[in-house]
Amino acid sequence: MSMVRxxxxxxxxxxxxxDDAERFRKHLEKGVVRQVVLSESPGGDLRAGYAIAELIAANKINTAVQGNCFSSCAIIFMAGVKRQMLAGKALSRTRLGFHGPHKKQTHEVAVAAIPHLREWLLAATQGKFPEEILNRAMYIDRAGDMMLFYYPGQSRFGDIRFCTEGSIRCEGVEGYDIVSVGILTTAELLDSDSLAPAASGNKASQ
Known part of the structure; x- marks a missing residue:
């Protein structure tokens, strides 16, 4: 991942x-990080995602998202103490995507790894993630199957949608939203202006 402070x-x-977990650790060593903002990530290495998530949780860092954040990116997001979406024009295009783990090279669903991720997500949401939705997201048939979550009212096709790999249509899931299932800890949107306080000794860097 590209990382910019x-x-x-x-x-x-x-x-x-x-190697992103080690790079993330080095950024933490450079100074206090209070907020991690995730943007436009298709996911990637699951072990690195877990490792970054552990660092975020251990350092009690908040997380926010703007744009797409899928798979291991969503795992990283879920480690935040406070989890929000960013306000602005990109809100309607912001979505978190969860699905069962799969092997990188073959795209074969890694069935043995599903229980750990499932329990991890239940713990991260303090048990709020409805099991019927969680199971649908975890026990997938193909690597590209994914449960997508939008900010309430931003998608005319529904707040929660299950998309099957190769299909042009996604199935809406009624009765829940991204806050009620515990993915966002608050419906309050994060103002991007709050991320760069005027009085700070830390300069932006890569």
Whole structure:
């Protein structure tokens, strides 16, 4: 992932690579990080995603998202103490995508790894993630199957949608939203202006 520091915010975007956890750790060593913003990531290496998530949780960092954040990116997001979406024009295009783990090279669903991820997500949402939705997202047939979550009212096709790989239509899931299932900890949107306080000794860097 590309990692850019802006004051006490670390912005992550792009695919998750195996060495990203160590690079993230080094950014933490440079100074306090209070907020991690994730943007436009298709996911990637699952172990690195877990490792970055552990660092975020251990350092009690908040997370926010703008744009697409799928698979291991969504795992990283879920480690935040406070989890929000960014306000602005991109809100309607912002979505978090969850699905069962799969092997990178063959795209074969890694059935044995599903229970751990399933329990991890239940713990991250304090048990709020409805099991029927969670199971649908985890026990997939193909690597590209994914459960997508939008901010309430932003998608005319529904707040929660299950998309099957290769299909042009996604199935809407009624009765829940991204806040009620515990993915966002608050419906309050994060103002991007709050990420760069005027009085700070930390300069933006890469």
């Amino acid at each position: 802006s004051y006490e915010t670390l912005i992550l975007f792009g695919g998750v690579e195996p």
